[in-house]
Amino acid sequence: MAKRRFNDKTVVITGASAGIGLECARRFAKEGANVVIVARGAAALETVRKELARLGPVLAIACDVGAADAPAQIVAKTKAEFGGLHVLVNNAGYHTRGPFIEQDADALGKMVDVNLRAPIVLTRHALPTMIASGGGAVVHVASLAGMVPTPGGATYSATKFGLRAFSHALNEELHGRKCNVTSSVVSPGPVETQFILAELDTVSDLTMSQPMCSADDVAELVVECAFDGKAERTTPKMSAALATMAYVAPAVSRALRPMLERRGRANKAKLRAKG
Numbered sequence: 001m002a003k004r005r006f007n008d009k010t011v012v013i014t015g016a017s018a019g020i021g022l023e024c025a026r027r028f029a030k031e032g033a034n035v036v037i038v039a040r041g042a043a044a045l046e047t048v049r050k051e052l053a054r055l056g057p058v059l060a061i062a063c064d065v066g067a068a069d070a071p072a073q074i075v076a077k078t079k080a081e082f083g084g085l086h087v088l089v090n091n092a093g094y095h096t097r098g099p100f101i102e103q104d105a106d107a108l109g110k111m112v113d114v115n116l117r118a119p120i121v122l123t124r125h126a127l128p129t130m131i132a133s134g135g136g137a138v139v140h141v142a143s144l145a146g147m148v149p150t151p152g153g154a155t156y157s158a159t160k161f162g163l164r165a166f167s168h169a170l171n172e173e174l175h176g177r178k179c180n181v182t183s184s185v186v187s188p189g190p191v192e193t194q195f196i197l198a199e200l201d202t203v204s205d206l207t208m209s210q211p212m213c214s215a216d217d218v219a220e221l222v223v224e225c226a227f228d229g230k231a232e233r234t235t236p237k238m239s240a241a242l243a244t245m246a247y248v249a250p251a252v253s254r255a256l257r258p259m260l261e262r263r264g265r266a267n268k269a270k271l272r273a274k275g
Contacts (some may be wrong), residue, residue, distance in 0.1 A: 003031055004032040005031050005032070005227050005228065006028055006031040006032050006086075006087070006226075006227075007032035007033075007080070007251065008031065008032070008034070009032070009033050009034065009086040009087060009136070010019045010030045010034040010035075010078060010082040010083075010084055010085050010087070010133075011033045011035055011036065011075060011086065011088075011089065011226070012036040012038065012075075012078055012085060012087070012088050012126070013025050013028070013036065013037055013038065013089040014038045014048045014065050014089065014090055014091050014118075014119075014122070015038070015039055015040050015065075015091040015092030015129045015141075016037035016038055016045070016091060016247045017037070017039035017040075017044040017045045017048055018039075018043055018044065018047065018193070019091070019191070019195055019215045020091055020141055020158055020193065020215045020219055020222070021037070021039070021089070021091040022048060022189065022215070023215045023216045023218070023219035024035075024089055024091065024187070024219040024223065025037050025048065025052055025058075026051075026052070026055075026219075027216075027220065028055050028087070028226075029052045029055040029058065029140040029180050029221065030055060031223070032056065032141075033056070033087070033160050034056065034057040034058070034059075034081075034082045034216035035052055035056070035057070035059075036058075036059045036060075036061060036074070036077075036078045036081070036082075037049065037052070037058065037059070037060050037061070038060075038061045038062075038063065038065065038074055038092070039062065039092070040062065040063070040064050040233070041062070043062065043073050045060045045061075046060060048060070049079040049124055056062045057082070059077065059078065059082070059210055061073070061077055061078075061171050063073055064111060064114075064115035065092045065114060065118040065122065065225065066094075066117070066118050067116040069207030070118070070122075070232050071090070071118065071121045071122035071125045071126075073126075074125075075122070075125045075126050075129055075153065078129075079129055084129060084130075084132070084133035084134075085126055085129045085131060085133055085136070086133055086134070086135070086136035086137075086140070087136050087137050087138075087226045088122065088123060088126045088130070088137075088138045088139070089138075089139050089141070089222055089226070090118075090119035090122060090123065090138070090139070090140045090141065090163075091141040092114055092118065092236060093114065093115055093141070093195070094110055094111050094114040094115060095111065095153070095156045095188075095195070096108075096111065096156075096249040097151065097156075097199065097202040097203060097204070098152060098202060100154045100155065102226065103155070106248055108155045109196060109248075111155045111156055111159055111160075112155065112159055112211070115156065115159035115160065115163065116162045116163055116166075119140055119163060119166070120166055120227060122235060123138050123170070123183075126138070126190045127181065128165050130181050131179045131180075131181060132215075134180065135179065135180025135181050136180075136181055136182075136226075137182045137183070137184060137225065137226040137227075137229055138167075138181065138182070138183045138184070138185070139158070139183075139184045139186060139222050139225045139226050140163050140164075140184070140185045140187075141184070141186050141218065141222065142160045142163045142164050142167070142185045142186065142187045142190075142262070143156075143160040143161045143187055143188060143189075143208075144187050144188065144189045144210075144239055144240060144243045145157045146154045146159075146160025146161045146162075146163060146185075146187060146233065147187060147234075147240065147243040147244060147247060148242075148243040148246040148247045148253070149159075149163070149246075149247070149250075150204065150206070150207065151204065151206065152204040152206075153204065153207075155228075157211070159199075160187075160250035163185065164185050164187065165233070167183045167184065167185040167231075167232075168183075168184040168185070168232070171183040171231055182225075182229030182231075183231075184225035184226070184229060184231055184232065184233070185225075186215055186218060186221045186222050186228055186229070186232070186233050186234075186235075186237050187230035187232060187233070187234045187235075187240065188217070188218045188221075188224060189207075189210045189211065189212070189213065189235065189236055189239040189240075190203075190207055190208060190211075190212045190213075191212065191213055191214070191215055192212045192213070192214055192215070193215050196212075197271070199248055200268060200271060200272070201204075202250055203266070203268075204262055205260075205261040205265050205268070206257060207264065208264035208265075208267045208268050208271075209260035209261065209263040209267065210236070210239040210242075210262035210264075211236050211238075211239065213235050213236060217235060218235065218259065221233040244267055
C-alpha cells in the first residue's frame with residue numbers, strides 16, 4: 001500500500017502534463033494530496049486531470065508559467081479551490097540547444113523567464129499562503145547542468161545555476177525565519193523524456209555520455225525533498241560527482257571531454273537504434 005504522507009495537503013506542480021511533472025503528480029496523488037497541475041497545453045492537462053481524479057481531488061490550471069500574471073493566478077486559484085497551499089514543485093522548463101551565438105535572442109529570454117524568473121516569482125506569491133497553511137516545502141527541479149557549465153546550453157545552464165543558488169539561499173532565509181517551510185532542489189542528469197528524446201540530434205554528446213534516469217526516478221526525489229526538506233538531491237550520483245569535478249577543475253574536464261563525447265555519440269546511436 002502506498003504511503004499517505006500528504007493527506008489533506010495541497011501540492012502545486014508546474015509542467016505537470018508530461019515527464020517529471022506528471023510523475024510527481026501521480027506520486028503526490030497516491031500519497032493523499034490535493035493536486036494542482038499546471039501546464040500550457042489544455043488538452044494534455046485535461047487528460048492528466050481525468051487520470052488523477054480517480055485518486056483524489058485535482059485542479060487543472062492551463063497557463064504559461066512564464067507569463068507575467070501567471071504566478072499570482074496560480075496561487076489565487078489554488079487557494080480558492082483548496083483553501084491553502086503546502087508544497088510547490090517548480091518543474092516547468094524550456095530549452096533551446098546549440099551554440100549561444102546562433103540562438104534566437106527571444107528564445108534565450110524565454111528560457112530565463114520559464115526556468116528562473118517564473119519559479120522565483122511563483123515562490124514569492126506562494127510563500128505567504130504556505131506559511132499561513134502551517135508550513136511545507138518548495139522543491140525546484142534543476143539539473144546537473146546547474147552544477148557544471150554546459151557547452152551548447154549556456155543559457156539553460158545559467159538558469160539552472162541560478163535556480164540552485166536561489167533554492168539554497170532561500171532555504172537559509174526560511175530556516176532563519178523559523179516558518180516551517182523548506183526550499184530544496186533536485187538536480188538530475190539526462191532524463192528519458194521527450195524533453196531530450198524528441199530533440200536528440202541537438203542534445204550535446206557530452207550530456208548524452210551520462211546514464212539516463214527515468215522521470216519517475218526524479219519524481220521520487222522530489223517527493224522525498226517535499227517530505228523531509230533535504231536541501232538537494234542529485235541523480236545519478238556518479239554524474240553529480242563528475243559535474244562537481246568539472247566545475248572545480250575545468251582543465252581536467254576539458255581533457256576528459258573527447259572521451260566522454262565519444263561515449264555520448266555511442267549512447268545516441270543506441271537510442272536511435274531502439275527507435
